[in-house]
Amino acid sequence: SPFDASRRRHTSFASVFVYPEQEDVEINISEEDLKIETFRSSGPGGQHMQKNETAVRITHIPTGIVVACQSERSQYQNKLTAMRILKARLYQYYKEKEKEKLSDIEKEKSEIGWGRQIRSYILHPYKLVKDHRTDYEEPNADAVLDGEIDEFIRKFLLSKK
Template sequence: MDIQLLKQKYSENNAKKEKESLEQKMMNAHQTNENISQISIDLNYYTQLSIYIEQILHQIKRYEEASVMLREETEKELIEMAQSEIEETEVKIQELEKEIAKLKIEREFHDEDDNRSAILEIRAGAGGDEASLFAADLFRMYKNYALKNGWEMQILDSNVTEGGGYKEIIAQINGKNVYKKLKYESGVHRVQRVPVTESSGRIHTSTASVAILPEAKNIDIDINPEDIRIDVMRASGAGGQCVNRTDSAVRITHFPSGIVVSCQETKHQSQNKEKAMALLRSRLYEKKRQEEADKRSSMRSSQIGTAMRAEKIRTYNFPQNRITDHRIKKSWHNIEAVLAGEIDDMVEDIKEGIQLELLKDAE
């Protein structure tokens, strides 16, 4: 560890000056009409950064004092004490530098949509009936995870197969930080297992795609009524007494983008129309976000959001009771618990793993 280089690096850091400047800006923000929210984010960042730097400088001072003792002392006990002090300060400095790296990543990849609710879209891919059953498994996983977090889930649209799976299911998840926690789930999920219909015991591979969209608000997307066509129709169902005999299903076509959405989950046309409009708004908002990200051509835009949807991100291997995320090359066990919604650790590991990879690329 080059302690002199570290001392120079952190002694010359202007975090404290930035913090003081931002504190002054915050005091005058109402008069200058500056963005209080952004000032607050920056102030929190530089405040924490200043704390870490002060702690590092303190550890550097301890290191230097111990180094002097190591050079000058002749007693074995004092030499061992100095050596122990040096080793301890080196470890603490490394830990603090990791915290600074995490802090910088959090700021670099701060997403103003993180605190929003989200739209969850799951579609069966390759694998026929088994793929639709896997899509249903994924939906139950996210549904249980939502319940554990105290979030509310509403189905917007679904296409149920005879076997109880889903060709497609779209739901809205309402709650705090839904998008922040789930945004790295977008992508192709793959399952390897013996289907219940397989008599010979052969392992099949099937896929389902997951998309997570931040919920759009009216102020985000302005939809011109002349740009859409609203069609109403009879909702499809299993038939019998429960069949919907009214024209309650709604399909909305947005001409400029070509996006088509539908909803038939309630018996009331007005409610289905409202949900379909919410879905259309979120699709258009995500399209806008992606276009802006593409213009920036930043490292971040290639790592999160819709850019990941075409990538195989995770494999659920039932014979080996293992889940592997291919982006961070890490595995977890106990598939049953994961599909029951116990994904907190996995979600956090993936977020940290992707951010650390991005930090390495940036360096």
Template sequence: MAELNEKAVELEGRLAELEDFFDVEGLRRSSEKLSGEMSRPGFWDDQEEAREISGEFSRVQNRLKLLEDLRARLDDTGEILELSEGDAELLGEVGEELGRIERVLEEQEVARLFSGEYDEGPAILTINSGAGGVDSQDWAEMLARMYRRWAERRGYSLETIEYTEGEEAGIKSATYSISGEFAFGLLSAERGVHRLVRISPFDAGGRRHTSFASVAVAPVVGDAVEVEVDEKDLKVDTYRASGAGGQHVNKTDSAVRITHLPTGIVVQCQNERSQHQNREVAMRVLRARLFELEREKRQREIAAQSGEKADIEWGSQIRSYVLHPYKMVKDHRNGEGTADVDRVLDGDLDALIYAYLKSRTAV
């Protein structure tokens, strides 16, 4: 019982720090203000502004409810501990509840790792196969599945913007828009080159192969953010879409590929119904990628973080996934790793992401 009391006191302190960090009273004031704005006549006349306000209201409400719920649960466990009188069954239930509260607290404490303007918002994630031929394309497809499963585990929404299959197997590239609390902040830990070592399923000789794929992450930026894009710097190609993408796939040359010549950034979209819509979405992705590239230059971190200018080959990887001759995932930036490769590839990335973010903050 003494151990449970100590744990309850520890969690009480951690919750109090979170309440200060998120400013609970400030959240309540914001909730009231936003609610008032949403109640005024003509609120939905400007739909874009209305969506932004209603989205902010939803985020504030969710954060407030979560913190208030944690406070109520922690108070309840404290009262039960006082009344338990050594009841083993009751103490067991309290221990389980404290464990659940701690897990939620740990998730919320991650928010303290973020300070960027766009960390709380959605992200655009792009995967490109690199050196390694068909093995690399297969690896890129494995990464695409890993991030889809990660988003699913966290309850994030994921929209496919582009998914280009390889000729033999795997994918050449994939682009997703991922929305959820701190989506960009968390996924920023994944930027760079990912390396896979395994016995190739495409090698008749059963030899070990090393494959590479790059991951680029950019924040979703609104139209109010100025990103200069000169039309003469763009090379626009249209092609027939392939893979999942709706009823128009493989029927018209509606897919759009835009190459930004000065930077070499290539963006694609094939999932909309028309070439015009695909071009609009591709331009939004390009603006986001250019914005992120410029932001990283200003922060003087582009060489270490963006992955955009790094060759997708030996020596530039941020993380290795080894399936043979042993099993290990290792992050080369901080030395963190795990032998449970299958679990990581099934989307259980949070421990690796948190460890990197914490190490980055500590520097």
């Protein structure tokens, strides 16, 4: 860290964290994963709705998500509406799962401050990058700042074994 005119040392800390690239959640629902039940609609609607089983309940077996629809006049329309609702709920379910994974990854982050650094970048009066986890030192700081960190990754992974 360089000194200023008042002989004070200037040190900076930065936190950089790498996250896996998030994929778009694609919803593919196979018929084997569904339990489709029909039942009679409740409430007002006249003789037609209460005589026929027009209401539909769909259970997605792997996740346990249950969707029911009885707002339409025909079983076919209710099934289409229920499938749209199920897809929306599955999308939300899988998005939450992705969030949980990222949350688990974020728990690995440590505090930013003295004694918590993983790497030190010394750029003045000489150039050196030191990894404090593995004690690996790289004198070519410019190359590291340009993204050449493969050796740091390799040394870290070897130290974890």
